[in-house]
Amino acid sequence: MPMVTVKPGQKINLSKINPNDTGKIKNKNEAKTLLAQNIERMAELQNILYAQNHHALLIVLQAMDAGGKDGTIRSIMSGVNPQGVQVTSFKKPTEEELSHDFLWRIHRAVPARGMIGIFNRSHYEDVLVVRVHNLVPEAVWQQRYEHINNFERLLVDSRVTVLKFYLHISKDEQKERFLARLEQPHKLWKFNPGDLAERALWDDYMAAFETAFEKCSPAVAPWHIVPSNKKWYRNLVISQKIVETLEGLKLEYPAPYEGLDKIVID
Amino acid sequence: MPMVTVKPGQKINLSKINPNDTGKIKNKNEAKTLLAQNIERMAELQNILYAQNHHALLIVLQAMDAGGKDGTIRSIMSGVNPQGVQVTSFKKPTEEELSHDFLWRIHRAVPARGMIGIFNRSHYEDVLVVRVHNLVPEAVWQQRYEHINNFERLLVDSRVTVLKFYLHISKDEQKERFLARLEQPHKLWKFNPGDLAERALWDDYMAAFETAFEKCSPAVAPWHIVPSNKKWYRNLVISQKIVETLEGLKLEYPAPYEGLDKIVID
Numbered sequence: 001m002p003m004v005t006v007k008p009g010q011k012i013n014l015s016k017i018n019p020n021d022t023g024k025i026k027n028k029n030e031a032k033t034l035l036a037q038n039i040e041r042m043a044e045l046q047n048i049l050y051a052q053n054h055h056a057l058l059i060v061l062q063a064m065d066a067g068g069k070d071g072t073i074r075s076i077m078s079g080v081n082p083q084g085v086q087v088t089s090f091k092k093p094t095e096e097e098l099s100h101d102f103l104w105r106i107h108r109a110v111p112a113r114g115m116i117g118i119f120n121r122s123h124y125e126d127v128l129v130v131r132v133h134n135l136v137p138e139a140v141w142q143q144r145y146e147h148i149n150n151f152e153r154l155l156v157d158s159r160v161t162v163l164k165f166y167l168h169i170s171k172d173e174q175k176e177r178f179l180a181r182l183e184q185p186h187k188l189w190k191f192n193p194g195d196l197a198e199r200a201l202w203d204d205y206m207a208a209f210e211t212a213f214e215k216c217s218p219a220v221a222p223w224h225i226v227p228s229n230k231k232w233y234r235n236l237v238i239s240q241k242i243v244e245t246l247e248g249l250k251l252e253y254p255a256p257y258e259g260l261d262k263i264v265i266d
Numbered sequence: 267m268p269m270v271t272v273k274p275g276q277k278i279n280l281s282k283i284n285p286n287d288t289g290k291i292k293n294k295n296e297a298k299t300l301l302a303q304n305i306e307r308m309a310e311l312q313n314i315l316y317a318q319n320h321h322a323l324l325i326v327l328q329a330m331d332a333g334g335k336d337g338t339i340r341s342i343m344s345g346v347n348p349q350g351v352q353v354t355s356f357k358k359p360t361e362e363e364l365s366h367d368f369l370w371r372i373h374r375a376v377p378a379r380g381m382i383g384i385f386n387r388s389h390y391e392d393v394l395v396v397r398v399h400n401l402v403p404e405a406v407w408q409q410r411y412e413h414i415n416n417f418e419r420l421l422v423d424s425r426v427t428v429l430k431f432y433l434h435i436s437k438d439e440q441k442e443r444f445l446a447r448l449e450q451p452h453k454l455w456k457f458n459p460g461d462l463a464e465r466a467l468w469d470d471y472m473a474a475f476e477t478a479f480e481k482c483s484p485a486v487a488p489w490h491i492v493p494s495n496k497k498w499y500r501n502l503v504i505s506q507k508i509v510e511t512l513e514g515l516k517l518e519y520p521a522p523y524e525g526l527d528k529i530v531i532d
Contacts, residue, residue: 043344051455074347078309081340083355083386085348120349175531182526189317189520196531254455260448265441265462 003237004225006217012210012225019170021227023237031232038239039079045246046116048253050084053114055249056160059242060119062128063167064205065195066177068228069120072167075235076242077118086111089120102126102144103151110160123148127212132204145215152221162221163245165238166209167228171202269503270491272483278476278491285436287493289503297498304505305345311512312382314519316350319380321515322426325508326385328394329433330471331461332443334494335386338433341501342508343384352377355386368392368410369417376426389414393478398470411481418487428487429511431504432475433494437468 002021006012025031049055061069077085088109097105103123111117127148131141152162169177178199181191198205213223224241228234268287272278291297315321327335343351354375363371369389377383393414397407418428435443444465447457464471479489490507494500 051452070349073349077348078345080344080348082343082346082348082351082384083336083339083353086352087349089349118348178531182529185522186317186519188522188526191523191526193523193525193529196529200532253452256454257457257459259459260454260457263448263459263462265444266466 002227003241006213006223006225008218008222009214010217012213014168014206014210014225017168017225017227019168019173019227019229022230022233025233025236028230028232031236035075035232035236035239038236038243039076041243042076042239042246043080045243045251046080046084048251049116049246049249050081050114051253052251053254054159055251056111056113056115056117057242057246058111058117058119058155058160058162060122060124060162060164061167062122062124062165062209063228064169064174064202065192065198066174066181066190067167067169068231068234069167070190071231072165072235072238073118073120075231076239077116080116084114085116085118087118087120090122090125103147107151110155113159123151124212124216128205128208129198131208132201145212148216149218152216153218156220161245161249163241164216164221164223165241166213166223166225167234168225169228171199173229174199268493269507272479272489272491274484274488276480276483278479280434280472280476280491283434283491283493285434285439285493285495288496288499291499291502294496294498297502301341301498301502301505304502304509305342307509308342308505308512309346311509311517312346312350314517315382315512315515316347316380317519318517319520320425321517322377322379323382323508323512324377324385324421324426324428325382326388326390326428326430327433328388328390328431328475329494330435330440330468331458331464332440332447332456333433333435334497334500335433336456337497338431338501338504339384339386341497342505343382346382350380351382351384353384353386356388356391369413373417376421379425389417390478390482394471394474395464397474398467411478414482415484418482419484422486427511427515429507430487430489431507432479432489432491433500434491435494437465439495440465 002018002023004012004017049057061072063069073087077087086109090105093105106123109117109119127141127144130136155162178191178195181187213225217223226234226237268284268289270278270283315323327338329335339353352375356371359371372389375383375385393407393410396402421428444457444461447453479491483489492500492503
């Protein structure tokens, strides 16, 4: 798979990674068939994850606006029992959230054992939008990479597997998607004129992402850069990685209670 | 549909409601086809609910152990975008929760606008298990019916539609399901020997449910008693009611921003 998994300290140049890449997959139909298989397998694995109540999985999604975060969640996770899935969308922090450290609101949303948690945006915003707009002094955001690594290490050591996906689209593709939102009544609500101001800062965002990937890709929780201009390919790659990760946990239904054979039901 | 929707103050005798009822539905296959249609429609309606961000839907599920709460959620809600669904399973209250009023933990879990919230157990436990086991004095739980009505009224007045379903199974059916849990390795984890002690109090629970239905079925948020010995029928009835309820909200995608026609994307 041409998904790029960042190595610890690896320098990334996003302009060198082709967002149109679709690897060995020839067309949408082939991808859809494979995706359907992955979704079915994910539903099975999620059921054991929940029953075993021993591991948790945290999926972090980051992307530029219109990069496909919402669509990824809908396409991949519809089909999984919502009782075992918890999606948290991180918006502009509230006053209360801002009166705490930047990881406070994140920590509260970490999935419990047995659960799959999905972060639609995440603590990485605090080294992305915050950096691009100088919302805190550089000395503050520079420290955050280490705080993030320490925090994610805590999670991993506590049996929370951390899967981080960057949905890599081109600036042209973003334009196409913005236009689609303007043209299609049922997509119009997603268009936010403020997104255009962010689009103008595209290069600054790319630089901020590249730094985050370089600094926050320890071997236990690397960033995965997913070519995402083609939604069907993006969905396939991410679902595949989730399935492989869950399979790697060697999940098992929990052992029976002691004395089960003596039970009589009146 | 033979689902019983309780009228305000209506006395209910659960032993007179047939848990095997399947109405006009002849068989499982017919029910499955209709369920698939309902799920598809629910996914569409949920998308508009989320986009409009104006209404919320709260689904409360109560039942005896093995009554099918988990199965209902998995069967009906897998297929809906988990970003718009939030399932809360209320367990035995924590020390912190017990140091607050009984609605405190419930209120925190109420779905935000645009969301579907599902309560797997709920504030009704505080007039069910709490009453059956005398966990608080009668004078305390007797007051709770009114507190519950006032609380739900607050929600309804705040555009949270409240749908309450009791999954009605027979005591024999519970036995069958407990046995199935004991016999099938992938269901074994759901068996809790403590459930047998609750089963012995079956009649007390039925009486507690009947009081709750009678006292907490205002016209704006009545209880629905769903014949649930047949899972396929239960799923159909509940999905049907959810679809009808969402359709009744006359959901619409939000209106476009002003000045959209002047937007240029560079």
